[in-house]
Amino acid sequence: MNNLSLYGWNDTLFQLKQASQYKHLFHGRVAAVNKTNYEVIAQSGRLLCELAGNVLYGKSAFELPCTGDWVIFQPFDNNKAIIVDILPRKHTLYRRRSSTISDRQAIASHLNKAFIVQSLDANFSVRRTERFMVQVVEENIQPILVLTKSDLEFNRHYVEESLKHLKDQIPIFFTSILSPETILPLQAFIRPGESIVFVGSSGVGKSSLINALCERTVFFTSEISKSSGKGRHTSIRREMVLMKHSGILIDTPGVREFGLASDNSQTLEDIFDVSDFAESCRFENCMHLEEPGCAVLQAVNNGLIEPQVYNSYLKLRKESWHFSSSEHEKRQRDKSFAKISQEAKRIKKR
Ligand SMILES: Nc1nc2c(ncn2[C@@H]2O[C@H](COP(=O)(O)OP(=O)(O)O)[C@@H](O)[C@H]2O)c(=O)[nH]1
Ligand SMILES: [Mg+2]
Ligand SMILES: [Zn+2]
The missing domain is CATH 1.10.40.50 (Probable gtpase engc; domain 3)
Incomplete structure (x- = not known):
C-alpha cells in the first residue's frame, strides 16, 4: 500500500479531481513513461497502464501523460489499468521538441523545484543556466543551481563572478558525491511532498546525486569515457523516485539541446x-x-x-x-x- 500524500497528493489535486467525470475512479501519479505503457504509482501499488482511446486521440502529443502527471484510471487486471483522464497540469517543465519550431514537449509536471545540474569541470555554463531558468521560472517552478564534482579542480572565483547577476534569484549549491557534508544541505532543502526535477547535460552527475540524496542506489550511473570526458547515456527515460519519505525526485536523461518553449x-x-x-x-x-x-x-x-x-x-x-x-x-x-x-x-x- 502506498501513501499517496508522500507522492505529493494534496487538497488542491483532490479538488481538481472533483471536476472530472471519472472522479469516482482511482487516481495515481505517473512514475515513468515507457514506449508502449505508463508506470503509475497508485495507493494499491505500482500499475502498468495504457491509455483509453478518448485520451489517446483527443489530445496533442505534448498533452499525453508525462512523468509527474496525476491520472485517473480503471483497473482491469492484477497490476494493470487503463488511464481514462489526466488532471489539469500545473508547474510543468516543457522544452521545444528538437528540430521543430513550435512543438512543445512535456518533461515533467506538478513540480515545486528544478535542480539545474552542472558539473564544475568543462560543463559549467552561465548561458545554459539562464536558458534553463527562463523555462523553469515561466512555470513558477523554483530554480536551484547544483554545481557537482566540487572535489575536482575548479576556479571558484570565476564561477561565483560569472553568476553574480543571478545570485539573488537562484540558490547555488556546490556538491560532491565523495563528501556527504555537501549533500546534507541539499537534502534539508527538499521539503516533504515536494517534487523536484533534475535537468542538465549527460554525465554531469544527476543520477549519482539522486542516489546520494536517497542514500541508496536507485539509478545506474555512467562511467566517464577517458578519451572524451563525457558520460554515456544511461538514463533513457524520465523516472520518479521517493527520497527517504520526504521528497519526489525525477531524473531525466541529458538533452543535447534545450530549446525554449516559452511565451512570456x-x-x-x-x-x-x-x-x-x-x-x-x-x-x-x-x-x-x-x-x-x-x-x-x-x-x-x-x-x-x-x-x-x-x-x-x-x-x-x-x-x-x-x-x-x-x-x-x-x-x-x-x-x-x-x-x-x-x-x-x-x-x-x-
Ligand atoms: N569526481 C566526481 N565524479 C562524479 C560526481 N558525481 C558524479 N560523478 C561521476 O560522473 C559520471 C556521470 O555520472 P551520472 O550520475 O551517471 O551522470 P548523469 O548522466 O548526469 O546522470 C559517473 O562516472 C560518476 O561517478 C562527483 O561529485 N565527483
Ligand atoms: Mg543519469
Ligand atoms: Zn529600453
Missing part, C-alpha cells in the same frame, strides 16, 4: 534584471535595442549590465518570440482547419 517576455526581463531599468525607458513599448532614451542600453553602457548578459537576454528573447508566434500561428491554423472540417460535415448532412 516578462519572465526574461525579470531574470535578467532588465525590468528594473525598463521602467525608466522613454517609450513604454521600448524594445531596448536602439531606441533613444532606453535605460537598459544606458545600463549596458554604464557597466551596470554586462554586455554578455545583455546579449544573452536578446538571444533568448528572440528565441522565445519565435516560439510563441509560431505556436500562435499553428493554433490559428488548427482552429480554421477544425472549422473547415465542421463545415464539410454539415454540407455532407444536407
Whole structure:
C-alpha cells in the first residue's frame, strides 16, 4: 500500500479531481513513461497502464501523460489499468521538441523545484543556466543551481563572478558525491511532498546525486569515457523516485539541446534584471535595442549590465518570440482547419 500524500497528493489535486467525470475512479501519479505503457504509482501499488482511446486521440502529443502527471484510471487486471483522464497540469517543465519550431514537449509536471545540474569541470555554463531558468521560472517552478564534482579542480572565483547577476534569484549549491557534508544541505532543502526535477547535460552527475540524496542506489550511473570526458547515456527515460519519505525526485536523461518553449517576455526581463531599468525607458513599448532614451542600453553602457548578459537576454528573447508566434500561428491554423472540417460535415448532412 502506498501513501499517496508522500507522492505529493494534496487538497488542491483532490479538488481538481472533483471536476472530472471519472472522479469516482482511482487516481495515481505517473512514475515513468515507457514506449508502449505508463508506470503509475497508485495507493494499491505500482500499475502498468495504457491509455483509453478518448485520451489517446483527443489530445496533442505534448498533452499525453508525462512523468509527474496525476491520472485517473480503471483497473482491469492484477497490476494493470487503463488511464481514462489526466488532471489539469500545473508547474510543468516543457522544452521545444528538437528540430521543430513550435512543438512543445512535456518533461515533467506538478513540480515545486528544478535542480539545474552542472558539473564544475568543462560543463559549467552561465548561458545554459539562464536558458534553463527562463523555462523553469515561466512555470513558477523554483530554480536551484547544483554545481557537482566540487572535489575536482575548479576556479571558484570565476564561477561565483560569472553568476553574480543571478545570485539573488537562484540558490547555488556546490556538491560532491565523495563528501556527504555537501549533500546534507541539499537534502534539508527538499521539503516533504515536494517534487523536484533534475535537468542538465549527460554525465554531469544527476543520477549519482539522486542516489546520494536517497542514500541508496536507485539509478545506474555512467562511467566517464577517458578519451572524451563525457558520460554515456544511461538514463533513457524520465523516472520518479521517493527520497527517504520526504521528497519526489525525477531524473531525466541529458538533452543535447534545450530549446525554449516559452511565451512570456516578462519572465526574461525579470531574470535578467532588465525590468528594473525598463521602467525608466522613454517609450513604454521600448524594445531596448536602439531606441533613444532606453535605460537598459544606458545600463549596458554604464557597466551596470554586462554586455554578455545583455546579449544573452536578446538571444533568448528572440528565441522565445519565435516560439510563441509560431505556436500562435499553428493554433490559428488548427482552429480554421477544425472549422473547415465542421463545415464539410454539415454540407455532407444536407
Ligand atoms: N569526481 C566526481 N565524479 C562524479 C560526481 N558525481 C558524479 N560523478 C561521476 O560522473 C559520471 C556521470 O555520472 P551520472 O550520475 O551517471 O551522470 P548523469 O548522466 O548526469 O546522470 C559517473 O562516472 C560518476 O561517478 C562527483 O561529485 N565527483
Ligand atoms: Mg543519469
Ligand atoms: Zn529600453
